[in-house]
Amino acid sequence: MMKKLATGLAAVAATSALALALPSAASASTADSDSWGPxxxxxxxxxxxxxxxxxWADDDHESNTITVRGKLWDLDNRSxxxxxxxxYVKFQASDFDDNWSTVYTKKYCGYPAFKRFSFDSDDVSSLRVKxxxxxxxxSYPRNCGSWSSIYTGDSETE
Incomplete structure (x- = not known):
């Protein structure tokens, strides 16, 4: 009986410690993260x-790594x-010389569900999605929406 009680108390203590640690860990990781979309x-x-x-890799804001996470939904219920x-989703990034290039694309077929995606891109001054x-x-996208800006580094360097 004493062994069960001690095990139960240890489990409660461990769970409480984990619960107390999670909010601070979650707020630390979301502080540098902004949502985008839909x-x-x-x-x-x-x-x-x-x-x-x-x-940012340096204090002068001359080198960075952008991390994007998201979900892509297929909402077309037709056969x-x-x-x-x-x-289909497409991301373009602008480097620090204002040259745009495609950095990631994803296709998903599976109404009504979604597909998770993530990618990294280095030395990005702006990022947009379509x-x-x-x-x-x-292999040719159609019925595209307009470009939507999801990150710009201009405000961080001022």
Whole structure:
């Protein structure tokens, strides 16, 4: 009986310690992270949203790593025979010389569910996202929404 009581008290103490530690750990990790989205395709048949964070490698703000996490939803309930399409998300980053390039794309077919994604990109001054639709076996996105800015480093360097 005493052994069960001691084990139970130890479990409660460990759980309490973990619960007390989690809020501070969660607030520390979200302090450098901003949510973005939702961003939609044209006609609202695909959606993406998530979080973006920046880690500066130096105090002069000349080198960084952007981390993006998110979810991509396929909201097109039509069958492929009826013209249904998959969800598609595209990210472009601008370097510190204002040159834009595609840094990540993701395709997901699976109405009504979502697919998680994440990626990192180095030396980013701005980041934007666009959500589209794409044919099941296609390579050309269509029905795209407009570009949405999800990060700009201008405000951090002032």
């Amino acid at each position: 961003v939609y395709s044209q006609h609202y048949q695909a959606k993406a949203s998530g979080w973006v964070s920046v880690d 492929y025979d009826e013209g249904g399409k998959c969800a 959500v589209c639709q794409i044919d099941l076996h296609g």
